[in-house]
Amino acid sequence: MIKALMSVALLLAAAVVAPVLGQESDVPSTIAAAFAQKYPKADDVAWEELDDSFIASFLNGDYYCDAHFDKAGNWMETSTIIDEADLPKAVAASVKGKYPNLDYFTSIVQSDRPEGLLYYLGFEKGYDYITLTVDNKGMILDEQVESFDGND
DSSP states (O other), X not given: OHHXXXXXXXXXXXXXXXXXXXXXXXXXXXXXXXHHHHOTTOEEEEEEEOSSEEEEEEEETTEEEEEEEETTSOEEEEEEEOOGGGSOHHXXXXXXXXXXXXXXXXXXXXXXXXXXXXXXXXXXXXXXEEEEEEETTSOEEEEEEEEOOSOO
């Protein structure tokens, strides 16, 4: 009985792990090659296929990244979760100038695109969650405010 249960458990584990292990084989070689050329030192790479693109989630040094490639293998964007200390001074100064009482960011994402770098900065202010889009020179391009009543 124990052997039968162990066999079933192993089969279930194999069914769960096999698709994850085989993900990279489903990535077209042009996309895999473009990724390897752009991020030769990437670790712990996992792929996800969307309708019109592939996303590689990976570690690049100490940072967690998502790189987006179109179906032809063209790199479109890499999003990286970064620390506040890694923000360009112009970005930090611009945001702190607009929000002088800001204590900390709840999220900081650097978006590297062919047209340049953008930063998405999230933080709370009272009962609002604010997300700013800022270019690398510190210009605030967009501000989204989501209000909540404190009961969420």
